[in-house]
Amino acid sequence: MSKTTKVLIITIAFLVLIIGGFFIYQKYFKSNNSSGTSVIPTNNANKTVSIPDTVLSNKFGFLSGGPESYSQIKDYGATWVRPHPGPFLWDAMQQNITSDVSFENSDDIVKTAQENQLGTLATLWPFAEWDQKDQTNSSNCAVSENDEFLPKNDQKGRGDYLPAHRCAPFDWNKYYEWLRKTVERYDGDGISDMPGLKIPIKYWEIMNEPDLQDNLDGRLTFWRDTPEQYAKLLIESYKIIKQADPDAQILIAGAAGGNQTFLDFYRKVFADKEALTSFDLGNIHCISNDENNDFNVSTYKKMLSEFGINKDVWVTEAENMKGKNLQENFELTKKSTEGAILAGAKRIFYTRYDFADTRKDMSEKNEPTNEQIKENQNLYKSITKEFK
Numbered sequence: 001m002s003k004t005t006k007v008l009i010i011t012i013a014f015l016v017l018i019i020g021g022f023f024i025y026q027k028y029f030k031s032n033n034s035s036g037t038s039v040i041p042t043n044n045a046n047k048t049v050s051i052p053d054t055v056l057s058n059k060f061g062f063l064s065g066g067p068e069s070y071s072q073i074k075d076y077g078a079t080w081v082r083p084h085p086g087p088f089l090w091d092a093m094q095q096n097i098t099s100d101v102s103f104e105n106s107d108d109i110v111k112t113a114q115e116n117q118l119g120t121l122a123t124l125w126p127f128a129e130w131d132q133k134d135q136t137n138s139s140n141c142a143v144s145e146n147d148e149f150l151p152k153n154d155q156k157g158r159g160d161y162l163p164a165h166r167c168a169p170f171d172w173n174k175y176y177e178w179l180r181k182t183v184e185r186y187d188g189d190g191i192s193d194m195p196g197l198k199i200p201i202k203y204w205e206i207m208n209e210p211d212l213q214d215n216l217d218g219r220l221t222f223w224r225d226t227p228e229q230y231a232k233l234l235i236e237s238y239k240i241i242k243q244a245d246p247d248a249q250i251l252i253a254g255a256a257g258g259n260q261t262f263l264d265f266y267r268k269v270f271a272d273k274e275a276l277t278s279f280d281l282g283n284i285h286c287i288s289n290d291e292n293n294d295f296n297v298s299t300y301k302k303m304l305s306e307f308g309i310n311k312d313v314w315v316t317e318a319e320n321m322k323g324k325n326l327q328e329n330f331e332l333t334k335k336s337t338e339g340a341i342l343a344g345a346k347r348i349f350y351t352r353y354d355f356a357d358t359r360k361d362m363s364e365k366n367e368p369t370n371e372q373i374k375e376n377q378n379l380y381k382s383i384t385k386e387f388k
Contacts, residue, residue: 049188049200055079055119059341060384061349063317065158067112069353074116075377077384081113082121082316082349083160085149085208089125090178091163096130097174101181107194110186114199121251121316121349123205124182125162126175126233132165141167141225144218166222168229172236179240187245205251205316206237209285211265212256227268231275238278254283254316258296263303270307282309285317286336287351294339295320301344314347315340326356330379334386341387355379 061080062073073081087093087105094101113120132141142165147153149162169175184192188200210223210230223230234252241248256262269275282304286295295315304311318340320332333355340348354376357366368376 048190049193049198051119051199051202052117055117055199058384059347059388061119061121061347062353063349063351065156065160067109070112070116070118072353072373072377073118075381076350076353077377077381078350079118080121080347080349081118082123082205083109084123085125085160085162086123087160088122088182089160089162090128090131090169090175091125092161093182094128094178097171101178103182103185103194106182106186110194110199110201111196114197117199119199119203120201121203121205122186122201123208124179124237125207126169126179126237127163127166128169128178129163129165131170131174132163132167134170135165135167138165138167141165143221143224146218147221148219162222165224167225168233176236176240179237180244183241183244183248187248189245202245202247203249203251203281204237204241205253205283206234206279207253209256210253211262227265228272230265231269231272234269235272235274235278249280250278251281251283251314251316252279254285255296255300256285257287257289258284258291258299259289263300266303267306270309276307276309280311281346282311282313283316284313286315286319287317288319288321290320290322290332290336292339292343293320293335294343295336295345295348297340297343297345312346313344314349315345316347316349317351318348319351321352321355321358324358326375326379329355329358334383337383337387350380353380 058079060078061082062069062076062078063084064070064073064081065084070081073079087109092105093103110120132138135141143150147162150164151161154161183204185194186197186201187193188197188202207230208222209220210225210227213221213223230253238250241250255266282300284296284300290296292298295318297313297315301313318336320336321329323329323332333350337348354366354368354372356368356372359366
């Protein structure tokens with residue numbers, strides 16, 4: 001081989017290395033990080049995933065206290081799940097201010113959902129006990145010893161919990177850090193995603209029923225802070241989530257019902273003008289307190305209109321169990337479902353799987369027979385099929 005040939009081969013090899021290196025840089029580093037900071041791709045790098053159309057086109061879901069019910073949800077004609085309270089709790093994911101964020105429990109929930117072809121509505125809880133205790137008046141943030149979501153009062157065996165103190169974060173920067181990492185892990189953009197992610201989380205709910213305070217003998221108090229502080233939580237969380245995933249849709253916390261006490265809380269939230277544009281979807285609940293046979297949708301939308309808000313509305317807790325037996329409860333639920341959709345509800349999450357479930361204390365267990373389960377599945381399917 002001549003000297004000229006050797007030089008030519010070496011030159012070509014050198015050019016190939018330069019071009020290859022430039023391609024790798026563009027693909028894995030520069031295009032994935034506008035800030036200029038190097039990002040090491042995960043196993044899912046550049047493998048974007050999205051929610052299947054079969055899930056998105058379905059209007060119905062169920063509240064779930066644990067993953068054991070996930071395999072049955074599609075048998076009821078639904079394709080969505082709302083874990084409650086769920087694993088997306090700051091306290092459960094980060095043990096202290098210096099520890100890493102753990103995704104073990106949240107990964108399990110997401111994997112179980114996608115194994116059953118379900119979309120997930122995730123409720124974000126901004127509470128970490130180690131952060132709450134730094135509050136100047138942390139004792140004011142404590143819930144009752146009777147609270148249903150304290151670990152010691154978990155009679156249902158759901159496994160999830162909420163900490164004893166429930167105010168806005170003390171260290172907002174640490175909260176932002178946790179929130180950003182959590183959204184990034186499940187957004188499906190191929191960067192820092194959960195390994196094996198197939199159905200991303202695109203819908204995030206900023207807490208639950210902050211308007212439900214000091215009632216029911218202290219059994220259910222999700223927020224021990226003011227409407228003004230919830231407005232700040234909503235505004236700040238919206239910014240962080242949209243930075244992490246511009247395609248994410250943010251739900252304001254669901255109002256506990258359509259009465260004025262609950263809705264007045266949100267009127268105070270909306271006194272902060274920035275809060276008006278810091279959520280994408282309205283959110284109302286109806287725990288058998290339906291006054292207009294529409295799961296409170298029309299009353300809630302009327303309140304939103306007072307502030308010029310015209311957004312789609314989800315009912316993320318829906319039931320109308322004021323009847324005396326299975327048939328009456330089925331008919332009431334069907335009527336309210338039709339009314340809610342006519343009033344503009346875009347998605348509905350039912351809270352109960354059994355129309356014969358007449359429990360007043362929901363901490364008690366309800367165990368229908370296989371025959372009863374099948375009957376309820378057929379009844380729910382008749383509703384979801386009719387109003388699809």
